[in-house]
Amino acid sequence: MFPPLLILFILCNTLHLSTCHSQSPPPPSHCNETCGELSIPFPFFLSNSSCAASPSTTAAFPLTCSNSTTLFLTINSDRYRVLQFFPDGVLVDFPASTCRQYYNLNAFPFAGNRYFGISEENVVGLYDCDDSSLCKPGCETTDYPGCDGDSNGSPACCYPLSDRSSWDLGDGFSVFSKFGCRGFTCWVVPRGAGVGKRGVKLEWALPGNSSSRLCASDADTVNATTVQSGLRCECRDGFVGDGYAGGSGCLKTCVKDGREARGGDCLTRRRSGKMVSILAGVLGPIFVVATLTALLCLLKRPTNGGTYEPNKDKLQNTLSFRKPWTTRSFTYRELEEATKCFDDGQKLTDATSSGEIYAGLLADGSPVAVHKVECRDQRDLSQVLSRIEVISAVFHRNMARIIGCCIDCGYTPLVVYEFPGNGTVEEHLRRREAGGLDWYQRLSIAAETASVLAFLQQEVSPPIFHHNLRSACLFLDDCHSVRVAGFRLHIGSEIGGGGIVHRSDVYEFGLLLLEMVAGTKSRELPAAALQRSGKVEEIVDPNLYYHEQTAFRREQIEAVADLATRCWLFGREGKIGMAEVAKELVHIAKESGDGGSRRGPALEETFSNSSLLQMISMSPDSIYVH
Template sequence: MNRVRNSRVVASIAVVSILLLLLLLPFGDAAPAAAATGGGTGGCTRSCGNIDIPYPFGVEPGCYHAAGFDLTCDRSHRPPKLFLGGGAVQVLEISVPNATVRINSSSIMDFGVDDGGGGRRTVNTTWGVSFPYYLSEKTNMLLAEGCYIQVDLRGGVQNNLVGSCTAICPSDDKGSAIARSTACTGIGCCQIGIVLGYSHYNIQVHFLDSTLPSNSASIYMVDGVFSYSPGPPELFDIETTQAVTLDWVISNSTCPVDGPASECLSARSSCSYPATNAGHGGYICECVDGSQGNPYVLDGCQVIEPREHVGGFTCYGTCQNFSGNLYCQCPKGTYGDPFTQDGCNKIKNSLVITDLSIELGVYGGIWLLILALGGPFVIRKLKSHKVRKTKEKFFKQNHGLLLQQLISRNVDIGGRMMITLEELEKATNNFDRARVIGGGGHGIVFKGILDLHVVAIKKSKIVVQKEISEFINEVVVLSQVNHRNVVKLLGCCLETEVPLLVYEFISNGTLYQHLHVEGPISLPWDDRMRIAMEVARALSYLHSATSMPVFHRDIKSSNILLDDSLVAKVSDFGASRYIPIDKTGITTAVQGTIGYLDPEYYYTGRLTDKSDVFSFGVLLVELLTRKKPFVYRTDDGDGLVSHFVSLLIEGKLVELIDPQIIEDEDGEIYEVAILAAMCTKLRREDRPTMREAEMRLENLLVKKNQIPCIMAPRGYNEHNTLVHCMSIEKVNKEASRQYTMEDEIILSATYPR
C-alpha cells in the first residue's frame, strides 16, 4: 500500500516539475521584462546579452525617455549586442548612478602620408557624438601614435584649444632607432587628457619633419584603460578597438527653481548637475543621501538602513529591502534565527536515501529525457510563431495595407515594390556588419544582392508613427521617379519596426570623395560643370516634373553619387518631403546639414523649392573653391558662402577659387560664381528656380562647346539657344546689387562662429 501511495506522490511531483520546467525554458535571447513604473509600458526589454538596460534607456518605442536614449538590441550576434540609436555604435555598459555609457571606439584616423618630402604636411578630422552625450572628462584621453607629429585637440563652439602633444622617434649617432618606453610619453606615442567634455572635437595632425619622404600616424580616443605594447617606430600596436566613456544628461536646461524636475520621478530623488560639466550644461537626477537606486522611475530610490535598526533588533543574517519594508533572514543555504549571533546554521546533506527519492529520480529522469527531445521542437515552433506575429504587427503598424492599395491603383508602380524581410536578410547575410557601406543622419546603408542584382539597402532610424502615412505616400511618389540623375528606389520592406528601403547600387563613391582628395589635382573643371548641370536637372525634375513636387532638403556633395562614367546621381531621400501641387510650401521640423542649410528655412521652418536652390548654390561654391562648407571659417569667423560673396563683390574671387580649375576653364568661372551668389540670396524670393539655374548652366555648356563668347548682355545663337555673357565690370555690378551690407550681417549671423 505504501508503495502505491509513494508512486502516486511521485507522479504528482513529476507533473508539477514538468510544468515548472516549461515555464522556466528560455524563449529567445533575452526575455522582455516589465518596465519599472514611470519607465515605459509593460513588456519593455530590460536586458540585451549580458548588459542591463535601465530606464531612461530602452529599445522599444515608449520604453525610453526621449530621442538619444533609444537603443537597438541586435540579436543576430551570439550573445546579442547593444547599440546606440539605429545601431552604429556598440554599448558596453550603462550606469544610471554615474550617468555614463561606455561604448566601443575604433581609431579616429589611421593613415599614411607620402608626398616625396614636401607638400601637404597637415591632416584634419573630427570626433563627435549627439545630445544627450558628451565625452567624459573623468577618464578619457586622446592617443596619437607616429613619428615626428604634433596633435592639436580643439572643441566647443569657439573651437577652443583643449590640449596638444608631440610624438618623436629619435635615433642614436649610428642611425638606430631608440626603443619606445612602456608608457605613452612622447617616444612614438603621446596622449592628451580630456579636460573639457564637449560633444564634438576638431583634431589636427602636423607632420614636423619635412625631410622624411613618408610618414604615418594613428589617432585613438580611449578611456583610462587601454592596451599599448611598445615596438619599433614603424609598428603601431595600440588595439584598433578601444572603449570610450560618455557622460549623459537627462535635459540640456537648468534645474527648476520652483519645484522638482519632471524627469526625477522617485520621491527620494532630486535634480543635480554632473560633477564635471565644464564643457557642457544640462542636469541629471540622483537619489538623495541615505538611499540608492534609479531616480528616473517611481519608487526607484530605496532607503538604505543599517542592520541594527531592523525591527529594533540586530540582524546577523541578510537584510532585504522590499518596497521600503526591511526583512531579516538567514543567508541562502542556512536556517535558524537571523536575530541571534551564530543563529544561522548550514543545511547538512542527508545521507538517508529512501524509496521515494529513488522513484523520484527515475521518473524525473524519464520526464527530463522527454523534455530534452521534444523541447527544442516546441521552442522552434513558438519562436517561428512569434517572428511571424511580429512581422504582421510591423506590417500593419507601417500601413502596409495602405501601400498595397496605392500600388494596386497605380499601374506605373512595379509589382516588385513590396520586398519581404526574409529576402533582405538573405541578401545581406542577416545584415552582417561587414556589409555596411555607409551611414549618416538618416540611417545605415548595407550592400546586398537581390535577384542577382547588387542593391543598396537603407535601414533608417526610428520614424515617428504619426509620420508613417506620409512616409508611405513618399515611397509611392519616389517609386515613380525615373530620371537618369536620381538614384532609383526599387522597393521597400515594412516587416520591421522601421521600414527598409532598397535602392539601385552606385559603385563609384560620392562627389565629396572625388572632389576632396589629397593633393592639388581633383576633378577637372569640365566634369565639375557637367555634374553641376546634372544635379540641377535632377532637382528641376523633382520640383516640377513629378506628379507631386518633391523637395530633397539635404543637397550636399556627400549625397551626390557618381557612377563609373562620373554621371551624377542624387541620393539619400531620408529627409525629402513631397508637397501637394496646390501648395507652395509647408511648415515642418528643420532638417539638413549646417553649411548647406537655407537660413530662411532654418529660422521660419517653412520649406519651399527655394530651400533646395540655396543648398545647390552652396554646392556650386564648393565645386568652385574645393572648400568644405561645414568646416570653413575665415579669421573673422565668416562662413564659406559669406566670404565667397564678399570676394566676388570686391573682384578678388581668384583668391578663393581652386587653382586647378583656373587653368582648365574658358571664362565660365564668373558666370557660375554669379549663379551661386544668386542661388544663395537670403530672401527666397530673390533666388532663381531650379529650372532657371538648369537653363543657365546648359547655356554655359553650349557656349563652351559650340560657340565663342560674344561680349553682350544676352543674345541667341544659331541654334536659338539663350546665351549669357558678362564682362568683369558687369559681374561686380550684378553681385553688388544682389548683396547689401545688411544682408552680409544677417548671413554672417546664420553661421556659428
C-alpha cells in the first residue's frame, strides 16, 4: 500500500511534468536532409549524401532528389515519386509520368517485400468491373481529389483495403482483375479524415530479426501491419524524435520559462513560491480521487499468495524469440489502464481454468484483448511463455495476432491479442434484437474457424491445438470475419494425456457448431440434439426463422447440426479430424440454392492452398513463408 505522503509526492511531480507541451514542433531529423519542401525522416536518406555512409542506414531506403525539388523512391527497379512522409509510411505516385483518371491494374506492380507493404489505409476506386459485389458503401463520406487537386467526387465503385474480404496482406492491385475490373486509382484516407490524398501509401518497417538495437531509449516497439515480421519504433508520451537508435532517438520535451525545452533542460526542476501555492490549491480533491483509484487498482492487482517471485532473467530469455515476428513487452500499468483496472465490464470471457479475457484500449487508441493467465509456479510460467512464442510465430488471416505480453505481475502473465472491435461471436449470438447473426454469417464464421484450426493442426510443425475453443474466444471484425484467440496456454493434466489433448478441439468445435445452430450453449444441448435427431427445428435458434427459410437453407442447417453431432460423438475418439470437418463445412458453405456463392469459394481456396499462402515453417533454425 502506498503511504499518503508518497502519493502526494508522486502527484506533485506528475503535475509539474504535465506542463510539457502536448503538441511539439517537428522532431529533429536524422541527417537534416531535405528535397524541395520535404524533410527526409529516418530510415530514408539521399543516396548521394554523406548520410548514406552512416552505419545505421539500410539499403532499402535510398532516395534520389531530382532538380532539388522532386524526390523519388526506387523499389524493384520501379521509380515512384514521393508525395508525403507519414510516421508509418510514405505516399507515392504511380510510376506513370502523367496523371490519369484511372490506371491499368498492372500500372502499380509492387505488392510488398520485407521493408514495404501496401497500407490498409488506401481506398481503391475501381472501374468497369464485371462483378460489383466487391464494391463497398461509404465512399460518399469522403472527398477524393482528382489530378488537379480539386474534388473528384466519389468513385462509382470503391473498396477500402482495410475491408480485406477481397484483398489481403501481400496482394497487389492486380488481384481485382478476377472481378473483371479493368482500371483503378487510389487514395489514402487517414483514420478520422474526411479528405483523401491521391496516391498509394506504402507502409514501411525494419526487419524484426535484426541483431542490432532498433529502438532508442524511451521508445516502444510497434508491429507493422502489412510488412511481415516488420517493426517500427515510437517515442513514448512526453518525448519527441523518430524513436530509433540509429536516428534522432527520443528527447524529453516540455515548456520552461514560456519556451520549449528538450533533453536535459527538462530535468531541471525549479519551483517558485507561486507554483507551490497553485499546486497546494488544487491537490486536495486530486489527492482524494487518486487515493481511491490507487486503492481500487491495487486491490485488483494480482498477487503471488506469499510465494517467491519468478526469475525475471529466465523469463526475458524465454521471450527473446528467434522468430522474426517480435512481440511487444507491455508494462502492467499500461494494461491496467487499458482495461480500466480489469473492470468486470471489460470482460469478454468469464473466469475458467484457461484464464479471463478483457477488452482494452491502449494509449494510442488501438483496441486489444488482454488474456490473464494464472500459473502455479515457474514451470507453468515457462510453459506459457514457450507456447506464446510458438503461436505468435504463425500468421493466418483468421487468427488474432498476439502483439505482446506482460510478465510484471508474478505468476499471472498477460497476453495481448489484436482485437478487431466488433465483439465476440458469443455476444452476437446472444442478441435478440435486430443486428444478430443470420444463417449465412454463422456458417461463414464456422467455416473460417474450422479452416484455421485445420491449418494449425495439419500444416504447422509441430501442430498447434487450441484446447479452449468457445464462442467468446472468436472475435469478429466489421465484416463478421472471424479472428480466433484465447488459446489455452497452460496445458495441464486436467485436459488429459496422449491423443485426448488434440482431439478435444474437434469435440469443442462440435459444441460450437451446436451453439451456432441453437443460438445458445448449454450442457444439455448435445443430448437434446441427439434426442431430437431428425427434428432439428426443435433446437434451432428462433432468430433464424427456420420455417421461413428456403428448403435448401433448411438442408444446410440440418447438415451443420448433423456434423456438430458427429464432432461431439466421435471427436474425442479420433474418428473424425479437423481437416475433414473443415472440408465438409467449406463444401456446405460454398453450395447455394441459386447456383451462386457469396463467400464459399474463397474459403475453400484459402483452406486448400493454405500450405502455399498461409503456412509458416516452425523450424527452430529458420522461419519463412512458403
